[in-house]
Amino acid sequence: MHHLSPNDWLEERLVRYDRWIKDGRIPFSSKVVPISDALESKQWILPTAQAIEILRNSRVFLLIDCECRTLFKRCDNPINVCFLVNDAADRYIEKGEGRQVTIVEAKALLERANEYGLIHLTIYNPEQYIYALCSCCKCCCHDLQLLKKYHRSDFIAHSDYIAVTDFNKCNDCGICINRCVFYARAIQNNKLVINEDHCYGCGLCVTKCPEKAISMELFVYRK
Numbered sequence: 001m002h003h004l005s006p007n008d009w010l011e012e013r014l015v016r017y018d019r020w021i022k023d024g025r026i027p028f029s030s031k032v033v034p035i036s037d038a039l040e041s042k043q044w045i046l047p048t049a050q051a052i053e054i055l056r057n058s059r060v061f062l063l064i065d066c067e068c069r070t071l072f073k074r075c076d077n078p079i080n081v082c083f084l085v086n087d088a089a090d091r092y093i094e095k096g097e098g099r100q101v102t103i104v105e106a107k108a109l110l111e112r113a114n115e116y117g118l119i120h121l122t123i124y125n126p127e128q129y130i131y132a133l134c135s136c137c138k139c140c141c142h143d144l145q146l147l148k149k150y151h152r153s154d155f156i157a158h159s160d161y162i163a164v165t166d167f168n169k170c171n172d173c174g175i176c177i178n179r180c181v182f183y184a185r186a187i188q189n190n191k192l193v194i195n196e197d198h199c200y201g202c203g204l205c206v207t208k209c210p211e212k213a214i215s216m217e218l219f220v221y222r223k
Contacts, residue, residue, distance in 0.1 A: 006072050010149075013142050017155055025126035030143045031157035033120040033133070034203035034216055051120040051133055055083060055106050061133075062089035062098040063109070072140040081113045081135040088131040110135065119181055119202040121156070138181045159201035162219040165194060169213035176205035176214060 004012060020026045033051045055061045066079045083106065084092055092098040101109070110120065113135035121143065123132040138144045146152045163184075165176075172192045177185045184198035185205065206214045 009071065010142055010145055014146055014150060014152070017146075020126055021154070026124045026129070028124065028157045029146075029155040030121040030123050030134075032159040032200040032202050033122055034159045034161050034201055051110050052103070052107050054122065054130065054133055055085065056103055058085040058089075060089045060093075060100075061085045061106070062092050063101045063106070064092065064098040066134060066136075066140070068134075068140040068142050069137065074139040075137055077116045077118060077137045077140075078112060081109050081118065083133045085131060085133065087128050114204070114207055117179055117181075117204055119200075119204060144181065156200065158199075158219070159203075160218060161201035161203070161216040162196060162199050163201065163203065163205050163214050164217045165192070166213045166215075167192075169211045171211055171213075173210065175208055175210065179204040179208055 017026075017029045021028065033054065062084045063080065064082050064084055066082045069075065069077060069079045083089075084098065089098070093100070113120070116137075118135040118137055121134050121136050121141070122130045123134055123143075125131050134141070136144055138148070143156050146155055170192055172187065172190060174187050174192070176192070177187065180199075181202065181204065182198050182200050184195050184200075186193050186195075201216065201219065203216055206216055
């Protein structure tokens with residue numbers, strides 16, 4: 001049970017993450033993981049960049065309700081799409097909380113999250129670098145709120161990819177704009193414009209482009 005108001009809870013997270021990062025206990029709070037449907041099969045050789053591979057390579061994983069959407073209740077997105085891994089999962093299993101699912105079930109849940117426009121984030125803490133894999137929305141997710149409200153871009157690490165658009169195929173329909181959580185895309189003078197510095201490589205724009213004009217490419221210069 002939470003005893004803090006949503007805003008106080010968010011600010012408590014800000015102070016906690018600042019302390020952990022300053023002390024060198026975590027590299028950042030979370031990292032974007034591109035959805036697997038956005039990647040060509042030849043790019044699946046990098047398991048750290050894909051949510052399903054993170055779960056497959058973990059010792060144990062557990063399905064739980066999204067803490068952020070349960071607390072803030074600002075949208076109707078599904079809440080049963082987040083996972084704890086390894087030691088964090090063990091603690092919940094001991095308490096009889098959460099639900100163990102198969103890789104097949106997990107994949108279906110991650111695909112459902114994509115349909116709702118949720119981005120995959122690996123969550124970090126000092127005890128275990130990746131302890132959770134969450135499918136997040138921009139209105140409730142604590143890290144996305146900290147990014148928007150406090151401009152703390154240092155809390156979220158980009159994925160290893162960037163979304164690249166073939167403007168010869170693009171019809172400027174704007175569907176990708178609504179899919180972009182990070183406001184990297186806009187229509188100006190009836191044409192699509194992109195700010196690549198704002199692209200975190202989540203892949204949401206790729207899976208709904210009707211012209212198949214967007215693809216994910218490795219971005220080797222990112223941290």
